[in-house]
Amino acid sequence: MPIEILMPALSPTMEEGTLAKWLVKEGDTVSSGDLLAEIETDKATMEFEAVDEGVIGKILIEEGTEGVKVNTAIAVLLEEGESGDDIKAGGSAAPAEAPKADAKSETAAPAAAPETKAPAAPAAADGGRVFASPLARRIAADKGVDLAGLTGSGPHGRIVKADVEGAKAGSAKPAAASAPAETAKAAPATASMASGPSSDAVMAMYQGREYEEVKLDGMRKTIAARLTEAKQTVPHFYLRRDIKLDALMKFRGELNKQLEGRGVKLSVNDFIIKACALALQAVPDANAVWAGDKVLKLKPSDVAVAVAIEGGLFTPVLKDAEMKSLSALSTEMKDLASRARDRKLAPQEYQGGTFAISNLGMFGIDNFDAVINPPHGAILAVGAGKKQPVVGSDGELAVATVMSVTLSVDHRVIDGAMGAELLNQIVDNLENPMVMLA
Structure with missing residues (x-):
């Protein structure tokens, strides 16, 4: 067959x-x-x-x-x-x-009725596969017929349309019968999702103006769908702090001198990853994700880091980050980022995690608010470290390197006080970097 x-x-x-x-x-x-x-x-x-x-x-x-x-x-x-x-x-x-790749068909697609797929090939009573045509499987699902109980008249015993049409209804498995009801329940939620103007309406606004139409690839479509869903369904709130980096920069310089022989050069981002991983251990209730009708609290600190690539971004996950040394995190992050830019990451390398980091400091951005990547409980937006005048503990005016960060938090997972505690732990780790090695 x-x-x-x-x-x-x-x-x-x-x-x-x-x-x-x-x-x-x-x-x-x-x-x-x-x-x-x-x-x-x-x-x-x-x-x-x-x-x-x-x-x-x-x-x-x-x-x-x-x-x-x-x-x-x-x-x-x-x-x-x-x-x-x-x-x-x-x-x-x-x-x-x-x-079809034209703009009209892409715009109309969400409004179209869901495609009816042929059910997966069922198993026979002895555990073997039941051979049936796709049409026969669809008719069986509609009539409530269990294909495992039929004898096929087609070539090699294959079940065909005529075999199903002559069978009695009522032997379908409960799961198949309940699927339409589940779909019906989900439909109102999907229908209520807000949407913008259609592509035809937008294009009409710019009729007569010169423009280039850019086709969306799979990555861009997924980013648009997931982040739209995140902003519409996740109750974000934001916490901001300034972090003095002078102690970290000095400590980083000393470590990098000692690591030159091993070919390792630590970045500020490596320290941020470690600081967040340890903070999640210090505030374990914040090391969690939203799972629809429950919250899942993870024991390891699996930290995702946003990596910009052409046409989109990846968020590779550094698993068990609290257990790894700074040099190990640095090496792993460089490998993941390199393979992300080549689109060579396996799904298990960019899925999962409870917490994410998005760093735009290298682009000179002072601060920004990042969108949570569901089901994560929070994401840390990191700005650039810049020299600023600060008032020291002795009341004297001094100059320090200050970095602004914003923690975007899912209020369903983390309340305000807990979010503040988590951010304070991150700040303490970065302002006292030697503590992270203890």
């Missing part, structure tokens, strides 16, 4: 991707573990491996096709003794129509 190769879900949140490049062609023999294609998600380009062995009988989706939904058939694998005739007989899925 020909095997459909489906578009994989390369991350828990992936719904569609771009089939960037085929690494095989029709007629090639493949084994389990062989590389089949390169798939572009919203964040990275990843290689897709074969699970079964056989011969590539037909490629259904051409390379370069964007917006390929997860679980869409992208190719057909022939097993030993099968030929191209078995593909037609087996009713394998036809190539999916490539999504």
Whole structure:
């Protein structure tokens, strides 16, 4: 029986991707573990491996096709003794129509009715796979028929449309029956989400003016959707502090001299990562994320750091940051940032964490308010360190290097007093850097 190769879900949140490049062609023999294609998600380009062995009988989706939904058939694998005739007989899925890239279709997409997908192939009573055409699976779901109890009349025992239409309803699994109800419950929340003017309306405003239309890639679409959702659904509040960096700058210079032989050069950002990781340990209730109807408190300090790349950004996560030395954090951060810019990070390297850092100080920004990246509980926006006049503890006027930071906090996870305590811990760690090594 020909095997459909489906578009994989390369991350828990992936719904569609771009089939960037085929690494095989029709007629090639493949084994389990062989590389089949390169798939572009919203964040990275990843290689897709074969699970079964056989011969590539037909490629259904051409390379370069964007917006390929997860679980869409992208190719057909022939097993030993099968030929191209078995593909037609087996009713394998036809190539999916490539999504249209014009502005009108992209604008209209959110208002369209949700696409009805064929249910996943069910398992037979003995645990084996039940072979059924996509149309048969859809009809079975609509009629409430359990495919595991049917005998197929198609080639190789495949269940086809006629088999399902002649079956009695009522044997569908409860999960399938409850799915429409769950969708219906979720619909009002989605419908109430505020949206801006349509692309047609915006383009009409600039009719007659010269402009360039920039197509949105998957990353930019995801950033737009997630941050819009964050600002509309996460109750942000903001806490600000100025941090005197003179002790840290002196300490950093001394450490870097001692680390020259190892080829390590610590940045101010490395100290900030360590300071935040230790602060989360000192205020453990703030080391948490929002999980819909509950709060998850994590024990390790998994700190995400925003990295700007062409066309967007990544937030790679440094896990167990409280346990790592400054030099280890520096080396790991440089590696993650380098691979982020090449879009070579694996999903587990940029997903998770409870807390994030966004540093625009190197661009001369004094201060700013960062948007929380759900489900994180907070994000620290870091500005530039600048020489400023300050009043010392003895009342005398002096000059110090001062850095402004703003902590954006999810009020569902962290209350005001707790947020203030967390920020005070971060400030204390940075103004007394030697404490972080104790």
